[in-house]
Amino acid sequence: MNIETAIKSIHQMGITTKTVINIMYTSRFVEDAVSSVLKPYDLTSQQYNVLRILRGQNGNPANLCTIQERMIDKSSNTTRLVDKLIQKDWAKRSICKTNRRKVEIVITETGLELLKELDPLIEKNNENLVSNLSEEQMEAFNSILDSIRTT
CATH class of the missing domain: 1.10.10.10 (Winged helix-like DNA-binding domain superfamily/Winged helix DNA-binding domain)
Structure with a gap:
């Protein structure tokens, strides 16, 4: 699902805003998945x-x-x-x-x-979260995320 659909946006977003919102939204999605594993403990x-x-x-x-x-x-x-x-x-x-x-x-x-x-x-949860990505995609994604933090 694309980010516009996920957040039910009716306004056109620039690519910069879309990227940052997508990172923030996905971060919360991942945090919620991890929290669900930790909550019973x-x-x-x-x-x-x-x-x-x-x-x-x-x-x-x-x-x-x-x-x-x-x-x-x-x-x-x-x-x-x-x-x-x-x-x-x-x-x-x-x-x-x-x-x-x-x-x-x-x-x-x-x-x-x-x-x-x-x-x-946690490992199983992490695997489920990125199961639709290849190892090459994960390597590229990690490189992109690292690049964002070095600016």
Whole structure:
């Protein structure tokens, strides 16, 4: 379905506006699909992103700044997200032994187990989302998206 039909537009859009609206609309479509996988686990996409960042630390602690830098959604309140993960026992926070002003966050074993359970579900969801694209199309699409962010 083209973007004009999807948003029921009756006005002619220029190609630049159409492209940006299409990216925004498709982004929400993908976010909704991911959220539907995470919802039964009482997990938001932002919390999931933090857990993946922490897992990527390979057991090394991360600080709030590191997490914020790597977040997909830069407007997220990282402190609040980490607090929620700690409440659910998916992460833990401690004070750095060498610098008491520094807070260190690590993923817990429970958080790792959750991601292990979610990994195949998210992968299947992702495969479904792009199932009508060839590998070559996905490579080209990724290159185009990367180009947008380098302007």
